[in-house]
Amino acid sequence: MKPLLSKTTKPFLIFVLIVLIISIPVYYFMVDTIWQDELDEHNEIVAEKTSYEFNRMKISDEEIQRNISLWNQIQPGTNIIKLPYNNLKKDLIFTTEKYKPFSADKKIERYRCLKKVIYIKNEPYLFTIETNIEETQGTIMIIGIITLLFFILIVTGLFILNRRLSKTIWKPFRNTLDRLKNFNLNTQTHIEFENTDTTEFEELNQSLRKLIAHNVSVYKTQKEFTENASHELQTPLAILKNKLDLLMQNADLTEKQYNIAEDMNKALSRSARINQNLLLLAKIENSQFDQSEIINFDELVRQSIENLQEHLDQKNITLQINALQNTTVNGNTSLTEILINNLLLNAIRHTAGNGSISISLNNAVFSVANSGVQKLNEDLLFKRFSKLSTSNSGSGLGLAIIKEISKSQKWDVQYNFVDNNHVFSVKL
Amino acid sequence: MKILIIEDEVELAKSIAEYLSEENYLCEFASTFSEAMGKIEVFQYDCILLDITLPDGNGLKILEELKKEQKQDGVIIISAKNALDDKIKGLQIGADDYLTKPFHLSELAARIYSVIRRKQFSNTNVVTQNELQIDLLAKTVSVSNEIIALTKKEFDLLVYFIGNKNRVISKSTLAEHLSGDFADMLENHDFVYAHVKNLKKKLYDAGCDHYLKTVYGTGYKWESL
Numbered sequence: 130m131k132p133l134l135s136k137t138t139k140p141f142l143i144f145v146l147i148v149l150i151i152s153i154p155v156y157y158f159m160v161d162t163i164w165q166d167e168l169d170e171h172n173e174i175v176a177e178k179t180s181y182e183f184n185r186m187k188i189s190d191e192e193i194q195r196n197i198s199l200w201n202q203i204q205p206g207t208n209i210i211k212l213p214y215n216n217l218k219k220d221l222i223f224t225t226e227k228y229k230p231f232s233a234d235k236k237i238e239r240y241r242c243l244k245k246v247i248y249i250k251n252e253p254y255l256f257t258i259e260t261n262i263e264e265t266q267g268t269i270m271i272i273g274i275i276t277l278l279f280f281i282l283i284v285t286g287l288f289i290l291n292r293r294l295s296k297t298i299w300k301p302f303r304n305t306l307d308r309l310k311n312f313n314l315n316t317q318t319h320i321e322f323e324n325t326d327t328t329e330f331e332e333l334n335q336s337l338r339k340l341i342a343h344n345v346s347v348y349k350t351q352k353e354f355t356e357n358a359s360h361e362l363q364t365p366l367a368i369l370k371n372k373l374d375l376l377m378q379n380a381d382l383t384e385k386q387y388n389i390a391e392d393m394n395k396a397l398s399r400s401a402r403i404n405q406n407l408l409l410l411a412k413i414e415n416s417q418f419d420q421s422e423i424i425n426f427d428e429l430v431r432q433s434i435e436n437l438q439e440h441l442d443q444k445n446i447t448l449q450i451n452a453l454q455n456t457t458v459n460g461n462t463s464l465t466e467i468l469i470n471n472l473l474l475n476a477i478r479h480t481a482g483n484g485s486i487s488i489s490l491n492n493a494v495f496s497v498a499n500s501g502v503q504k505l506n507e508d509l510l511f512k513r514f515s516k517l518s519t520s521n522s523g524s525g526l527g528l529a530i531i532k533e534i535s536k537s538q539k540w541d542v543q544y545n546f547v548d549n550n551h552v553f554s555v556k557l
Numbered sequence: 558m559k560i561l562i563i564e565d566e567v568e569l570a571k572s573i574a575e576y577l578s579e580e581n582y583l584c585e586f587a588s589t590f591s592e593a594m595g596k597i598e599v600f601q602y603d604c605i606l607l608d609i610t611l612p613d614g615n616g617l618k619i620l621e622e623l624k625k626e627q628k629q630d631g632v633i634i635i636s637a638k639n640a641l642d643d644k645i646k647g648l649q650i651g652a653d654d655y656l657t658k659p660f661h662l663s664e665l666a667a668r669i670y671s672v673i674r675r676k677q678f679s680n681t682n683v684v685t686q687n688e689l690q691i692d693l694l695a696k697t698v699s700v701s702n703e704i705i706a707l708t709k710k711e712f713d714l715l716v717y718f719i720g721n722k723n724r725v726i727s728k729s730t731l732a733e734h735l736s737g738d739f740a741d742m743l744e745n746h747d748f749v750y751a752h753v754k755n756l757k758k759k760l761y762d763a764g765c766d767h768y769l770k771t772v773y774g775t776g777y778k779w780e781s782l
Contacts, residue, residue: 372572388774
């Protein structure tokens with residue numbers, strides 16, 4: 130994962146590099162051509178000026194010959210040779226490379242040459258001129274160095290610009306991102322994005338505002354629906370229950386009919402319980418519980434054990450209390466009671482007769498362990514209605530409620546299978 | 558004994574009245590807030606069953622009015638809302654009991670019985686049936702003036718039966734009464750059988766007649782003339 134700016138910078142820099150590399154031969158070609166043209170022009174001027182100056186001098190032919198030989202000796206780079214006739218129809222222009230004639234170090238120099246026939250006193254002479262021109266590698270090296278400097282300038286400039294831009298231009302984006310990270314659909318905290326003058330970010334903020342507002346309202350409706358539906362179901366369930374109570378008082382009832390009514394009664398109690406649990410879940414999710422009460426956790430555990438003692442006795446389950454430290458926590462008392470009861474009842478229900486349950490409350494960790502055979506599927510365990518046992522009692526919501534209560538009180542509930550024991554632990 | 562049922566669900570009110578009429582209770586109905594206010598102003602009841610979610614007002618207001626007028630009617634709130642706040646508030650204002658829908662009629666009858674007894678016999682609240690005497694205030698039971706030791710649950714069961722004389726009470730109903738919220742989470746209701754058996758034995762051993770009968774194999778009935 131790389132930041133967006135460095136992602137765009139890299140191809141941009143590669144492109145700049147390619148352009149600059151291409152520019153090196155182009156610059157060289159341009160500079161060299163201009164230089165050669167200028168030198169050619171210079172050579173031509175020198176040749177013409179020489180012939181003109183010779184012709185202007187009112188001296189004899191002999192003297193001219195002497196002057197020309199003197200010229201050839203002292204004038205560097207030029208040479209005048211008498212021709213019997215003009216055998217050069219066209220001027221010769223070329224580049225040659227040779228060692229410096231009068232220097233000790235053996236360095237190849239490049240020269241631009243012109244061979245031209247000039248006429249002095251109407252006699253043809255071959256005029257040769259050589260002018261030093263910068264070597265190819267020299268030119269390329271200088272252009273290359275300058276290009277490299279520019280490239281370094283662009284890279285450092287971009288680097289500095291990027292850092293400043295990411296600080297200023299991307300600031301609204303970062304703000305939005307931070308707000309989103311802290312947003313929780315469940316707690317329904319209001320989310321407010323800062324206004325920005327960047328079109329794209331403002332568009333993003335607006336879309337997010339719309340999306341969140343929509344989601345919040347859908348979520349609310351859905352939760353309200355669960356709560357309302359459960360609430361509405363209470364009345365018909367109550368009517369059914371009461372009618373069954375009346376039916377059971379009927380003197381004409383046979384034992385068979387009574388048993389049917391009793392089975393209906395049990396099923397009805399279960400549906401009432403499922404309904405109540407759904408309502409409880411909806412209420413927890415809607416944060417309808419005061420979470421600021423001070424709870425003596427160990428006291429609630431003791432109460433719960435007392436209430437459930439007869440059910441332990443009945444299944445002949447040994448209850449082992451490993452530790453029960455004085456523990457005071459913040460939370461909701463009735464929710465905590467439900468959590469403890471559900472954990473213990475769950476253990477009682479799923480422990481075979483003559484089995485054992487051990488509980489401990491130590492260093493703010495409450496754990497309930499009961500003997501078992503096989504590790505349970507953790508993914509399904511805390512899901513609503515995903516009953517892992519074949520027993521048909523229970524609402525299928527017990528562990529979901531434990532999970533939801535823990536979440537609402539910011540506790541952490543975990544399941545482990547250790548030494549043939551199912552261990553549920555709640556970190557307070 | 559006069560009872561006012563303030564309940565907007567007609568079927569529910571009818572069932573309650575039918576069950577209670579067997580006990581020689583005289584039931585009157587009020588299905589709206591205004592109707593209820595009108596009735597409590599004029600008449601006096603032994604017990605008022607109050608649904609707090611009424612179409613035209615909050616039932617708690619009725620309760621407040623009763624207390625303001627210093628009426629002695631017993632009040633049991635019956636609510637579809639299992640909201641702890643409502644329960645605490647209701648009891649604070651002065652309701653005698655609180656019951657969440659759905660409930661068993663036998664449960665309601667037992668509560669009404671207790672409320673009325675408490676209101677009317679505030680000093681010596683003793684129920685007598687031949688040789689059996691139950692002191693609801695001291696929570697003691699004696700047979701032929703001999704006190705017998707009952708556990709909390711056994712005493713609770715006995716009062717429940719007394720409040721539902723000659724009625725068939727099923728095992729699952731008793732289970733719900735005894736273990737409250739988690740009865741249906743338990744695989745079997747044998748613990749009810751254990752408690753009832755102990756109660757029967759203790760009463761019989763002390764020389765009490767067999768008032769508590771088993772009916773239809775799994776149901777119970779307290780017989781009394």
